[in-house]
Amino acid sequence: EDKVVQSPLSLVVHEGDTVTLNCSYEVTNFRSLLWYKQEKKAPTFLFMLTSSGIEKKSGRLSSILDKKELFSILNITATQTGDSAVYLCAAHSGTYKYIFGTGTRLKVLA
């Protein structure tokens, strides 16, 4: 059965800390992996990863994929309170379906 597992489930840090969020996946016909940030209702897109070893970067956020070990990480440096959210990872399985993990809830304290 296809599955995506995220860890840790939740994390509390202080402003300025660096965090690493993990996503491991087991899906058939893997094609891509997406990261989203969910603050209230609508998840907002962060990164799409398709190739191993190529880091995607946007400001203080970066992500990388390891297709051999079947995982991805999302790094956030110099965290801010505005980074507090649930971070979702999704792996593409088969022709149309994304399988989502349960997310990592990040809380950044001032």
Place this chain on the structure above:
Amino acid sequence: GAGVSQSPSNKVTEKGKDVELRCDPISGHTALYWYRQSLGQGLEFLIYFQGNSAPDKSGLPSDRFSAERTGGSVSTLTIQRTQQEDSAVYLCASSLSGGAFYEQYFGPGTRLTVT
């Protein structure tokens, strides 16, 4: 431009009633997805549309759930004879096309509460 919109934003209904949830995708997006998110859970895939057809209905939890899409645009998700376990946030997403290399844009969701 306008993003994905959903209505209503909140719906409270009594057990046994039918409900309809609406999704307006981004103009020009041919792929449309429905997900369900229960409290503390990840997104559960329900159904995918490419144009007006639904090649994958595998995620619909029971025959009480149905969805349609008309004109390659608006989609409605209907839940008949609602049960308390149907309470969740229902999210709709659209993308330029189906497949693995198109990001999905999400709407704000409809929070359904079945009493």
